[in-house]
Amino acid sequence: MMGKVLWQGLKRLVEYDKDIMRLHGELALLAKKYQDIKDRCACVQNKRETLDREYKDLEKAIAAGELDARSLRSAQQAKQVQLDSAQSQREVQALESELALLSERCKIAEDAVLVLYHKHDECSKQRMQCDKDFENSQTKVLEEGDVFKREYDRRVRDLEQFELDRQTLFARIPPEWAQKYERMRKSVEDPIVPVINNCCSSCYYGVLHHDLSQLKRHMIVSCRNCYRLLYLDEQEAIELQKACF
Ligand SMILES: [Zn+2]
Incomplete structure (x- = not known):
């Protein structure tokens, strides 16, 4: 390679190098974009798992709270029976005071169960929304996965061709x-x-x-x-x- 052909060859080399660099950049960008989509899907999945745990914990807490409220209510009823058959004024006063305390505790326990039920409902709604989000993000991963693979493979093929052509041209340029x-x-x-x-x-x-x-x-x-x-x-x-x- 001599004279005009030589500098034209070198200029072509510059073009190849620019194209090769551009393709490397595009490949990195594509990979990052696809990774971001997969990360978002993983994030939704994590959120779903957290909500599942929360939901199960709330179910357990409701069962425990209901048990607590029931046993307080039974104690209250038993105390009422005692009160009904109380003999002395003193005994009546003592039982009434105990009954008032039990009634207060019972109310607190039942209110706590109601709060838990409310949280349970909220959590259930969030889980349903999260399930939809997860389904959508999974679909997106699949769809984008196909696009990504096509686009990525196309650029890899271009890159291989450019590198091959560059190699051939480079070999013809005087060392x-x-x-x-x-x-x-x-x-x-x-x-x-x-x-x-x-x-x-x-x-x-x-x-x-x-x-x-x-x-x-x-x-x-x-x-x-x-x-x-x-x-x-x-x-x-x-x-x-x-x-x-
Ligand atoms: Zn100069």
């Missing part, structure tokens, strides 16, 4: 320029730029007369300031010049 290109590529996005108005179009450093005559013979030179590879394309230089004004 001296291939190495210079690879070195520059690590530090700048545009390792090869045209000469405009006898200057490097990237850093505007003037091209020496000797280098210019080489450029006019379609050869490549390195910019003596920024080390980018320079080429001269009279037509492109005229167009770029026009675009600047």
Whole structure:
């Protein structure tokens, strides 16, 4: 590869490298987007499990609370029987006071059960909503999974093709320029730029007369300031010049 073909080849290499970089970026973005969807689904699932535990705990608490209220109510009834058959005024007073206490405790226990029932209802509604959310997010994971796989595979295929084409092209470039290109590529996005108005179009450093005559013979030179590879394309230089004004 020589002269004009060489710098055109290097420019094509820049295009391949940009495409390869873009595809890597797109693949990472796709993977992240899909992971976010899966994470959201896992989050809903966790919430559902938490609600399930809460629901079961409330059921247990209601059963215990009802048992407590029932035994207090029985105690209250037994005390009432005692009171009904009380003999002395003193005994009546003592039993009435005990009965009042039991009645208060019974009311507290029954109120607590009511509060638990209310929480149980709320939890039940939340569980139903969460089940729907989980179903929707699972459907979304499946649907997006198909899209993701298609889009991902397509880019992987493109990437493989670009890498293969780049490899073929790279092998045809003389090692001296291939190495210079690879070195520059690590530090700048545009390792090869045209000469405009006898200057490097990237850093505007003037091209020496000797280098210019080489450029006019379609050869490549390195910019003596920024080390980018320079080429001269009279037509492109005229167009770029026009675009600047
Ligand atoms: Zn330069």
